[in-house]
Amino acid sequence: MAKIETKIKEMGLYLPEPMPTLGGMELPFPWVRVHGRRVLISGHGPQNPDGTLAQPLGKVGAEVTLEQAQDSAKLVGLSILASLKRELGDLDRVTRWLKFLGMVNSAPGFNRQPTVINGFTNLIIDLYGKERGAHARSAVGMAQLPMDIPVEIEGEVEID
Amino acid sequence: MAKIETKIKEMGLYLPEPMPTLGGMELPFPWVRVHGRRVLISGHGPQNPDGTLAQPLGKVGAEVTLEQAQDSAKLVGLSILASLKRELGDLDRVTRWLKFLGMVNSAPGFNRQPTVINGFTNLIIDLYGKERGAHARSAVGMAQLPMDIPVEIEGEVEID
Amino acid sequence: MAKIETKIKEMGLYLPEPMPTLGGMELPFPWVRVHGRRVLISGHGPQNPDGTLAQPLGKVGAEVTLEQAQDSAKLVGLSILASLKRELGDLDRVTRWLKFLGMVNSAPGFNRQPTVINGFTNLIIDLYGKERGAHARSAVGMAQLPMDIPVEIEGEVEID
Numbered sequence: 001m002a003k004i005e006t007k008i009k010e011m012g013l014y015l016p017e018p019m020p021t022l023g024g025m026e027l028p029f030p031w032v033r034v035h036g037r038r039v040l041i042s043g044h045g046p047q048n049p050d051g052t053l054a055q056p057l058g059k060v061g062a063e064v065t066l067e068q069a070q071d072s073a074k075l076v077g078l079s080i081l082a083s084l085k086r087e088l089g090d091l092d093r094v095t096r097w098l099k100f101l102g103m104v105n106s107a108p109g110f111n112r113q114p115t116v117i118n119g120f121t122n123l124i125i126d127l128y129g130k131e132r133g134a135h136a137r138s139a140v141g142m143a144q145l146p147m148d149i150p151v152e153i154e155g156e157v158e159i160d
Numbered sequence: 161m162a163k164i165e166t167k168i169k170e171m172g173l174y175l176p177e178p179m180p181t182l183g184g185m186e187l188p189f190p191w192v193r194v195h196g197r198r199v200l201i202s203g204h205g206p207q208n209p210d211g212t213l214a215q216p217l218g219k220v221g222a223e224v225t226l227e228q229a230q231d232s233a234k235l236v237g238l239s240i241l242a243s244l245k246r247e248l249g250d251l252d253r254v255t256r257w258l259k260f261l262g263m264v265n266s267a268p269g270f271n272r273q274p275t276v277i278n279g280f281t282n283l284i285i286d287l288y289g290k291e292r293g294a295h296a297r298s299a300v301g302m303a304q305l306p307m308d309i310p311v312e313i314e315g316e317v318e319i320d
Numbered sequence: 321m322a323k324i325e326t327k328i329k330e331m332g333l334y335l336p337e338p339m340p341t342l343g344g345m346e347l348p349f350p351w352v353r354v355h356g357r358r359v360l361i362s363g364h365g366p367q368n369p370d371g372t373l374a375q376p377l378g379k380v381g382a383e384v385t386l387e388q389a390q391d392s393a394k395l396v397g398l399s400i401l402a403s404l405k406r407e408l409g410d411l412d413r414v415t416r417w418l419k420f421l422g423m424v425n426s427a428p429g430f431n432r433q434p435t436v437i438n439g440f441t442n443l444i445i446d447l448y449g450k451e452r453g454a455h456a457r458s459a460v461g462m463a464q465l466p467m468d469i470p471v472e473i474e475g476e477v478e479i480d
Contacts, residue, residue, distance in 0.1 A: 188438055189454065189456065200456040304431055316419075
């Protein structure tokens, strides 16, 4: 098995199934858009192994705690990795993580978005190492996110 | 006439005039920045044919309904196409749509941002087809948008 | 001294020191990610000369006035320039400013985000000139920003 996938397994983590759509309807956009060596990644949310949205839902700082939100950001990382795996066939093809925007569904007064998004960043560094996995990023507070997910992340990686 | 523009006309749609500025002041930023084959697109809002902001304004889920917001997202697509036309001369030069960020001015509790942004995505797919028009995207809820527009969209396309 | 840095000095402005971290902890992400000729820039906030966060903090339209927010956006520009200087050695290496996302911590009803972000855009144009400094941009209203900063900006430039 490829190296990155082996690590994911060894860490006791999973790559979720594709998100089920209502009545099997096709989404009008791709989760990942490959353009030469650039891979553009749509905003992803946290998923259970079967692809459904992972609980808890709601605003961080209200219904969702800081620790739960960090877990959620880590799950978003796994959702992104699962989409990359489906598109690229092999996660080892990702040569560099480049830039990510971490969006946190934020209750009034909650201002620790970077700590939340560290759940994502630390996963990527653990898997890809410091040089390959490093990414420019922002971590900011949204008024609302689709289906009340606590965290959504989009970005770009490079492939060989 | 170029193919994409012909389609826009046949669909009964229009490319709006440039947005009028207060006292004819020059904006400090370009609506579109061409960089080699990359075309970087500033955040656009919905416009009437004469370039003024299209009604309704306000938050989706409060002053603006879901259906109105979808129409608004479609108008934002036409604003972007109009800017591309002015910069590139011909919309057929766009070879690939790549990545877009759809920002919805969201009332508390409104969580259907992807349905809103489908108004934009479906227009682009109708015009450019599934392979050329497909784009990675996020659809998220903002606290406020400039001049209370309900939808703002930014992104990137490739030209030949 | 390099040209851009000389101009910054002549304008009576400063490049801030790196932001101090709690207990000297290393941040899990880089402020700037260089990838060939692309330079991807993490979300930056306004800083004092010693690298600490610049006052005032809070929401624009409530605790922070429009004028203060414009100053804040200008300081964010200097934070970005300071990170670029540390990474690239010389600010003259930046050949083109490309695309920026200006995020304004917005109180309910505040809808002048573009005027705020002009504080950043005007600085860059003053320093790099109209052709080299022009950038596609969005200026939008966030629900919350990290540590209650009033403005955060991320983006991309090209180097030679």
